[in-house]
Amino acid sequence: MEKIAHEITLFAEPIFHLGNFTITNALLTSWVAVAVIIILSIILRTKLRVIPGKLQNIFEIVTEGALSLCDQVTGSRILSMKIFPLAICVFFFILLNNWLGLLPIGGLGLLERSEKGLAFVPFLRGGTADINTTIALAVMAVIGANIFGIFSIGIWKIFNKYVNLKALGGTFTKIRKEPAVIIVAPITFFVGIIEIISEFAKVASLSFRLFGNVFAGEVLLASMAALVAYVVPIPFLFLEIMVGIIQALIFSILLVVYFTIASTDHEEHEEKHEHLLSAPSP
Amino acid sequence: MDSIISTFHIDWKIIIAQAVNFGIVFAVLYIFALKPLNKLMAERTEKIKKGIDDAKKSEEMLLKAAHEYEENTIKLRKLSIDTQKELKKDLEKLRAENIERIKKDEAEHIKKRAVQMEIDKKTLVESAKNEIASLATLIAKKIMEGEKK
Numbered sequence A: 001m002e003k004i005a006h007e008i009t010l011f012a013e014p015i016f017h018l019g020n021f022t023i024t025n026a027l028l029t030s031w032v033a034v035a036v037i038i039i040l041s042i043i044l045r046t047k048l049r050v051i052p053g054k055l056q057n058i059f060e061i062v063t064e065g066a067l068s069l070c071d072q073v074t075g076s077r078i079l080s081m082k083i084f085p086l087a088i089c090v091f092f093f094i095l096l097n098n099w100l101g102l103l104p105i106g107g108l109g110l111l112e113r114s115e116k117g118l119a120f121v122p123f124l125r126g127g128t129a130d131i132n133t134t135i136a137l138a139v140m141a142v143i144g145a146n147i148f149g150i151f152s153i154g155i156w157k158i159f160n161k162y163v164n165l166k167a168l169g170g171t172f173t174k175i176r177k178e179p180a181v182i183i184v185a186p187i188t189f190f191v192g193i194i195e196i197i198s199e200f201a202k203v204a205s206l207s208f209r210l211f212g213n214v215f216a217g218e219v220l221l222a223s224m225a226a227l228v229a230y231v232v233p234i235p236f237l238f239l240e241i242m243v244g245i246i247q248a249l250i251f252s253i254l255l256v257v258y259f260t261i262a263s264t265d266h267e268e269h270e271e272k273h274e275h276l277l278s279a280p281s282p
Numbered sequence B: 001m002d003s004i005i006s007t008f009h010i011d012w013k014i015i016i017a018q019a020v021n022f023g024i025v026f027a028v029l030y031i032f033a034l035k036p037l038n039k040l041m042a043e044r045t046e047k048i049k050k051g052i053d054d055a056k057k058s059e060e061m062l063l064k065a066a067h068e069y070e071e072n073t074i075k076l077r078k079l080s081i082d083t084q085k086e087l088k089k090d091l092e093k094l095r096a097e098n099i100e101r102i103k104k105d106e107a108e109h110i111k112k113r114a115v116q117m118e119i120d121k122k123t124l125v126e127s128a129k130n131e132i133a134s135l136a137t138l139i140a141k142k143i144m145e146g147e148k149k
Helices: A025-046 A054-074 A077-100 A131-153 A155-162 A165-174 A181-227 A233-262 A266-278 B002-008 B012-148
Strands: A014-018 A021-024 A109-114 A117-122
Touching: A014 A025, A021 A025, A021 B012, A025 A054, A025 A077, A025 A131, A025 B012, A054 A077, A054 A233, A054 B012, A077 A131, A077 A233, A077 B012, A131 A155, A131 A181, A131 A233, A131 B012, A155 A165, A155 A181, A165 A181, A181 A233
Parallel strands: none
Antiparallel strands: A014 A021, A109 A117
């Protein structure tokens, strides 16, 4: 009998093709996650009562807890109410994708013949164990934060955060009063350029952190199952359930942090700080 | 960059598909769960707040009513004591007046009786006198008739 390879790949494996579009097992898991969220949302909507039932109670507890956590990050309920819907959706989407990867349905799959022989391709692979999913989420988070910043403090201030024309222009207006501005202004402009790079770094850090953690979990589970099957992987399964929650929480909190930073007017903050410093002490 | 793309199989089509997936999740969760739930929770908070306010108002009203009841009870008690005192006073006065009137009436009655008794005495004496006189006349007449015989 030919040996079947259970190799865990760094990328999501293709299951089938729709034209020239490849459906991977991670994408399939994401669709399952979307379906589960849609079904739960509709059930919740139909069972919404002033006196809550079980499902509504759980959702209310999670929502209230998440909102108070969001308040701690933003420091303002008004700002929290704007960011919270997106953050909680990201949380649920990532959480379900993380957890679906742990389901034993992952044991169901296809046998594909490759150059190395027969290879097993599971139908379900954690949606976030595919870098494409995490890149999509990270790009949306970073672009979303900048759009939110534009709506909150204005396009000119966001533009100046990256291409600090205001600092360069200030060289001519402030040079008589503060000669040091001739050194400070180019540095400030350069900091803006670094900000652009940091936005790409945010995408990289968000996507690779999530992908790395979830993928490592899957590798760990597969390794444990290969070493001693059935019993030994069980504690690690519980660990991965925890990791799934923690990673979803980290991504959501970072999203809230990015949105909060983007909506804060740093110049106004600095001006207030300078004003306080220059004010005579009582 | 190419090595990263080939190692991780980064595919912009799948990235877009996942973004669409998240978009669907956001829309569905926001429309079907978060928005109505937030509305419901706000309504409930409002109801609870109103309930607590109403309970506070009721408690205040109850305390006020109890205070008013106590005040009214004290006032009524005082009024009852005063009325009782006044009634007693009036009763005493009425009693004294009645005694006075009875005494006066009795004295008058005694006086009247004394006068009547005097009149009666006088009448009796007069009638006795007349009787004695007629008897004396009769005796004298009888004696004279006897002597004649």
